[in-house]
Amino acid sequence: MIERILILGTGLLGASTGLALRAAGFTGSIIGWDKDPGQAQEALARRSIDSVAANALTAAEASQLILLATPVYAILDWMEQLAPILGPSHLITDVGSTKALISQAGNRLFNDPGRAGFLPGHPMAGKEVSGAAQADAGLFQGAVWIFTSESESESAKENPPVMSFQSAELAASWRKWVEAIGCRTLDLEAKRHDELVAWVSHLPQFLATALTALLQTELGNAPELTAVGGRALREMTRLGSSPYSMWRDVALTNTEAVAAALQALEQRLAHLRENLRTPELRDEFDLANRFRKG
Structure with missing residues (x-):
């Protein structure tokens, strides 16, 4: 069961996810962090998050699920920073608009014994405007939330990535919350x-x-x-x-x-x-x- 969530990136998608989770009945804690302190404070004012993290990495260690809600290259950078400090009781997921590089990095950095789990994701929802001020609890209603896997290489077939039991439980719980906020889930290979x-x-x-x-x-x-x-x-x-x-x-x-x-x-x-x-x-x-x- 997910009780502590950290949202890294409290813009439109990150802040909307927080609002949607609350509207769907999530009662755990939701912490936010953004490189723009103004966005984090706006998300807090709109009750998308419960508090603003003073230090993102420290907050990640204290959380169970970390949602990376930033542009793709920032997601990749966060993955590199989080990999050494998180363990099998953590799950990282994201909302990146492209998935090949993210899925490859996920299999390289996570989903191995002793490491955190990683579940690449992409909600097909959004607006032509950005920022926490545009956050909407209903943004994901009727949308598809895609989860991806890396296209299977020969090395991956020989040594397939495997989440820890704890991470796998968090992944299953996150999929249920995605459905609870109004989405239909779809699994695809990252290249496709x-x-x-x-x-x-x-x-x-x-x-x-x-x-x-x-x-x-x-x-x-x-x-x-x-x-x-x-x-x-x-x-x-x-x-x-x-x-x-x-x-x-x-x-x-x-x-x-x-x-x-x-x-x-x-x-x-x-x-x-x-x-x-x-x-x-x-x-x-x-x-x-x-x-x-x-």
């Missing part, structure tokens, strides 16, 4: 996860960013723009307001898959441009409608 999210999450973001930047360049602050654009403009550019800090690590850690998706989109746009006056344009609309109906 990164391939899929490149198409369904990362590509829409970079498309929205490119479109919004293009509109800024071509039309700027034209006074009639908002009225003419209407709902289509608002919906298509909503993600365009996402901050670079949220997406830098995604671009750096899933470069190949994102680049492949962007290249495929470029080819599709070129096909549309070349067929604006042919029946093939109708075929593209038919395909798009078929996808939505499916």
Whole structure:
């Protein structure tokens, strides 16, 4: 049973997790820490956490579950810092947007006799804005929370990573809490996860960013723009307001898959441009409608 949780990173996802756990009936202690003290204090004011840790590593040792709710490279850095000080009675999990590097590091640093357990995770939930002030207890309702494993190499098949009994119990308990806050869980290999999210999450973001930047360049602050654009403009550019800090690590850690998706989109746009006056344009609309109906 999980009774003590530390959330490292009290931004949107971290603070929302704290609120969601409380709404679902979690009665244990939730401690928070953030590199930005203002974010930690905002999370405390919103009752996403019970207290702010003075020292993150000391608080981690005193906790059972440590949730890493930071950008991907910060998650990797925390994993390196936590590995030497935590043991088999601890479980570390995360909400990182890409999973290959995180899963590899998890198997290297954890999930061995005498070491803490590590359960890579990624909730498919969020907003185009960040920060504890935007935290929402209902953020995860109806979402999928993905748990990943590293693609099995020959060495992994010969020496598969195994959590301690205590860590495995905490992992099972955490999965139940994830379901309690409104999520459906899904298990995927890390490589497959990164391939899929490149198409369904990362590509829409970079498309929205490119479109919004293009509109800024071509039309700027034209006074009639908002009225003419209407709902289509608002919906298509909503993600365009996402901050670079949220997406830098995604671009750096899933470069190949994102680049492949962007290249495929470029080819599709070129096909549309070349067929604006042919029946093939109708075929593209038919395909798009078929996808939505499916």
